[in-house]
Amino acid sequence: MSLHTFARLPLPPTSEITQHVLPRIDPSLPSGANPHTAQRRSRTFPRDGVWARVTPLPIAFPYRLPRAAEGEVQQGIEEWLAEWDAWQEGDEEGDGLRARVSSKRNGLVPEIIGFSEACARDALPGLDIGNVVEYTGQRGDGDERLDDAARELVDCVAGKSVLMGNVEGKEYGPWSSRYAGHQFGVWAGQLGDGRATSILETKTADGRRQEIQLKGAGRTPFSRSADGLAVLRSGVREFLGAEAMAALGIPTSRALSLTTLPLHQLQVVREYGPEPSSTLARLAPSFLRIGNFEVLNPPEEARHMQFFMLGMAGGGQGEDSSLQRDWEGLRRMGEWVAGPAALGLGLREGEVWGKKLVMEVALRNARMVAAWQVYGFCHGVINTDNVSVLGITIDYGPYAFMDVYDPFHICNHSDHEGRYDYRKQPTMIMYAMTSLVNSLAEIIGCEEVVMNGKAVGAGWADDADDETLEEWGRVGAGFGKEVERSVMTTFKDEYKRLYLTRFGLRTSQDDDVSDIVDPFLNILAMHELDFHASFRVLSSFRPSLVEDTAALDAFLAQMAECIPKKPTDAKRDDVKRAVKPWLQTYAARIKQERESWTGQDWEVQRCTEMRKVNPRFVLRQWVLEETIKKLEEGEGLERRRVLGHVLKMALNPFETYGGELLGPEEPLDAQTREERRLCGFGAKELLGFQCSCSS
DSSP: OOOGGGOOOOOOGGGHHHHHHSBBOOOOOOOOOOOHHHTOOOOOOSOOOOOEEEEOOOSSSOOOOOOOOSSSSOHHHHHHHHOOOOOTTTTTTBBEEEOOOOTTTOOOOOOOOOOOOOHHHHHHHBBOOHHHHHTTTTTTTOOOSSSSSHHHHHHHHSSSEEEEEEEETEEOOEEEEEEEEEEEEEEEEOOOOOSEEEEEEEEEESOOOEEEEEEEOOOOOOOOOOOOEHHHHHHHHHHHHHHHHHHHHHHBBBEEEEEEETTTTOOOEETEEEEEEEEEEEEEEEOOOOHHHTTTTTOGGGOOOOOTTTTTTGGGOOOSSSOOHHHHHHHHHHHHHSTTTTTTOOOOOTTTTTHHHHHHHHHHHHHHHHHHHHHTEOOOOOOEEEEEEOOBBBOOSSSSEEEOOOOTTTOTOOOOTOOGGGGGHHHHHHHHHHHHHTTTHHHHHHHHSSSBBBBOOTTTTTOOHHHHHHHHHHHHHHHHHHHHHHHHHHHHHHHHHHHHHHHHHOOOTTTTTIIIHHHHHHHHHHHHOOOHHHHHHTTTTTTGGGHHHHHHHHHHHHTTOOOOOOOOOHHHHHHHHHHHHHHHHHHHHHHHTGGOOSSSTEEEEEEHOOOOOSSSOOHHHHHHHHHHHHHHHHHHHHHHHHHHHHHHHHHHSSSSGTTTSOOSSOOHHHHHHHHHHTTOOOOGGGGTTOOOOOO
């Protein structure tokens, strides 16, 4: 396979390039406005348009212009920003993208502190990464300098260099997307990529599409009053979280790299003071979400709301800042999402797509949230603008992997009412799917009532009066009941399938959830057992143990050590008494499928298989907090290696770290002891630790 440097990665065909198909937002700039400030000025937009042009610019905001020396003219904001912005100068260089810089950008000195070779291998197999793995200390002794390919990569993913150019005669460059959404159940109006800038779309040799997006690369038109930046702790959490989820087999966006700027060049001010910055390069086939549909067909109440956005000259929004319906934009967005650039439904030309799109999005998200539940993942902010149309986990904020199994666990410190607690996650995904149904209701209704099996075309709603639109919307909204039934069925099926895998069961019986899964989870909840450690211990259970009193007692003693909160002998005895009868049921169930295993060592085979799906290493809150602190206080190769070591364990969570299978008397070297520590419960005060939305 031939490799390409980052700036030379091949683009998808024009028909799959976002900015060549979906409409650009009309800037609606005041007379005489300059593009250097316009692309970073917060505002609401007319109803048409999906994306806005903006180049990454990771610098402090509010912008601080240097004071003019005595006798000199004070530099204006436009002139100052022009020195930062890398702008395309015509098409004198012909077709293709170029990594462009500017006079001030050349002074930025980004450092890459994290890189996922697994992400590059899986999602960008044609990327020439140079010696970036060696530089980050993940292989070899740690190279002192980046080679040319690695330097180009780092400059692009850090926002220093800007990929711009012409593709088949059309302008191409970074962009941010507009969307709306319901946040904590309340309509929030226009939102958009406030600190995310997409810089490139590419397609692998085997036809897989990837969008590369920078998080924390500076202001966009959707930043409102914020700076568009991200603190280091935020970047570390998403970098490790996304890769850990991928290793568990949970549908997710990926994290390619994490960079930072020296403190003398950029510090991000948050509620606790200045913090180190981060820019995360994350990947997904598309970052479109439910909110991209909601902004094109907002709910009734939204069409009468006026939004005040800081940043416009005079604070103005034009004559009307309320969100309005864009029927043509809704059709184009739906066709795009149904097509090869997103869902790839394989529709024939002119085939109806409304119901099929909604159902595909819903079922993908049902399977995703089932995996969340089975692996104890809590997202924390399941707003409709954080739910992907591809059914992948996106926007890692105050997420957490549960410690003690608690169905009511709230991982988000800002979620005071527990709207997004662990137990409610499937319901909240269904809420997002209902929002999608409502957004596409008129199209679904029109396809069913008027189109007779044909897709809606351009101008499909031009002649429809309010009464007709209302009828179409009512018909389309009725489809929500079918979606809900299908989501529930798919969720239950996937939930059961994944749990049976974790329990080492190869066959499925009607009573498995009620007889095996639920009773075990109830024991975990009642006795405050650690969710992940309990399943890992269960991976060593052999049904023959129930016939050997001494061996069974030894196993029960292991299970009783899964109490992370103030374990006592009395609590341990309670655990043993609760688990023992359940093990009898579990052992009998295992023996019923003896014929599905071959060989006399089938019990050992089962244990080996179970260890491949029940992680030994879990990206717990205490591991994240400790890693963040070390990165904030460290520097150079040392901190790159700290992050690289945790990343390696997160990407290989099922290994027998820390001498897991060795006897307690076996001596351990320093590395093995450290691995054992990282697989432990951590400090008691960090059990169930909650993060806030601040980042």
